[in-house]
Amino acid sequence: MKRRAFLATSAALAAGGGTASAAGRAVAVASRPRAPNPAGFDPWIEVDAAALGQNARTVARAAGGRPVLAVIKNNAYGLGLDVAGPILAELDDIAGLAVVKAEEALALRDAGVQKPILLMGLADDGETEELVRRDVRLAPFTDNAPQRLAGITARVGRPVPVHLYLDTGMSRLGMPFRRAVPWIAAMAATPGIAIEGTFTALTEEDDFDGEQLERFRRVAAEARGRGAPLGRLHAASSHALFFRGEPALFDMVRPGLALYGAYPAGAREPERILLVPALRLRARVVRVERLDAGDAVSYGRRYVAQRPTWIATLPVGHADGYPRRAVEGCVVLIGDRPYRVIGAVSASHTIVELGAEPTARVGDVATLIGPDHPAVHPNTVAARAGISVYDVLMHLGQRLPRRAVGA
Numbered sequence: 321m322k323r324r325a326f327l328a329t330s331a332a333l334a335a336g337g338g339t340a341s342a343a344g345r346a347v348a349v350a351s352r353p354r355a356p357n358p359a360g361f362d363p364w365i366e367v368d369a370a371a372l373g374q375n376a377r378t379v380a381r382a383a384g385g386r387p388v389l390a391v392i393k394n395n396a397y398g399l400g401l402d403v404a405g406p407i408l409a410e411l412d413d414i415a416g417l418a419v420v421k422a423e424e425a426l427a428l429r430d431a432g433v434q435k436p437i438l439l440m441g442l443a444d445d446g447e448t449e450e451l452v453r454r455d456v457r458l459a460p461f462t463d464n465a466p467q468r469l470a471g472i473t474a475r476v477g478r479p480v481p482v483h484l485y486l487d488t489g490m491s492r493l494g495m496p497f498r499r500a501v502p503w504i505a506a507m508a509a510t511p512g513i514a515i516e517g518t519f520t521a522l523t524e525e526d527d528f529d530g531e532q533l534e535r536f537r538r539v540a541a542e543a544r545g546r547g548a549p550l551g552r553l554h555a556a557s558s559h560a561l562f563f564r565g566e567p568a569l570f571d572m573v574r575p576g577l578a579l580y581g582a583y584p585a586g587a588r589e590p591e592r593i594l595l596v597p598a599l600r601l602r603a604r605v606v607r608v609e610r611l612d613a614g615d616a617v618s619y620g621r622r623y624v625a626q627r628p629t630w631i632a633t634l635p636v637g638h639a640d641g642y643p644r645r646a647v648e649g650c651v652v653l654i655g656d657r658p659y660r661v662i663g664a665v666s667a668s669h670t671i672v673e674l675g676a677e678p679t680a681r682v683g684d685v686a687t688l689i690g691p692d693h694p695a696v697h698p699n700t701v702a703a704r705a706g707i708s709v710y711d712v713l714m715h716l717g718q719r720l721p722r723r724a725v726g727a
């Protein structure tokens with residue numbers, strides 16, 4: 321049996337029979353995280369609604385009051401799409417949400433989000449019809465988009481709202497800027513295509529963003545010269561809000577990271593754009609023990625106690641998204657005291673050094689990532705673990721239960 325067929329059959333068996341696609345749906349439902357048990361020992365994520373609101377206000381102010389399109393891809397940067405989506409969509413400072421996967425756009429509608437949603441990725445014809453029916457904006461960029469969307473608007477019987485995606489040098493998605501003007505004109509001339517916006521993505525390179533912005537402006541001016549309506553222009557992610565300012569802001573901004581309370585690498589002047597991490601990774605202490613001098617900790621025995629030392633074990637590890645390399649200098653808060661991560665971060669466990677006294681108890685709540693102390697700020701965890709802050713957030717386990725706090 322081919323591997324793909326084997327997997328489909330296994331999934332069907334696991335779901336108790338039925339067609340492969342029905343089994344696929346059943347598996348998707350079965351793999352949703354269960355509701356958190358507040359008294360239990362499993363790790364969880366708290367999503368801070370007040371912090372999201374504060375960051376949205378701060379970002380809107382930094383954007384000079386322009387509309388903010390909140391990027392909420394990759395499970396809302398770890399916060400959980402179902403939890404963070406409705407919270408962000410309720411905020412006056414957020415004009416709409418943007419995702420990269422079709423499934424994310426539909427999941428947001430399923431979660432009750434009514435604000436505009438932009439899909440910044442490609443969907444097949446069947447998905448696209450459903451997306452249009454559910455009022456999701458598309459980001460077309462292919463040569464055949466005018467014909468393809470003309471067919472879809474005819475079949476669905478309603479206009480297709482779009483933001484035209486232009487490639488000004490990222491070479492990832494978008495219509496290459498050198499071919500863009502006639503393509504935009506063709507899009508504009510196609511009945512049923514409603515151009516609400518036109519956008520590009522910057523490479524976030526000091527020497528090149530300016531060139532990309534210039535290309536974007538030039539294409540926009542030429543297309544407008546030909547009478548094409550472009551809607552709102554947008555280019556700025558979080559990085560551009562911090563590093564590019566006014567010339568990159570256009571008619572709307574499109575940040576993700578900053579809304580969740582983390583800074584782009586190298587961000588200065590945090591006093592100008594002061595963000596609050598909107599997420600906490602938490603777990604309860606499951607074991608407190610005393611080591612004798614010479615006792616070692618975890619795989620590889622890389623930590624050896626020099627004197628009698630108390631340690632605590634947390635039931636959360638790298639398979640939950642806490643970085644393996646946190647052992648290279650990260651700390652964990654228990655109560656409000658920081659403790660050093662020691663030994664090794666294993667798949668499901670992290671061990672911290674308490675010191676000469678047993679200052680924590682089984683059941684105490686630990687915070688591995690969050691706003692509560694500078695040492696567990698996501699940017700600090702990223703810096704100390706030597707990884708990107710995007711990885712710290714986006715690699716958090718999909719199955720960790722999320723609960724909203726601070727509403």
Ligand SMILES: *Cc1c(COP(=O)(O)O)cnc(C)c1O
Nearest residue numbers: 391521557558559574575576577
């Ligand atoms: C991810 C993404 C953003 C947001 O980027 P941040 O760095 O998280 O602010 C904006 N635009 C596009 C096209 C993206 O893929």
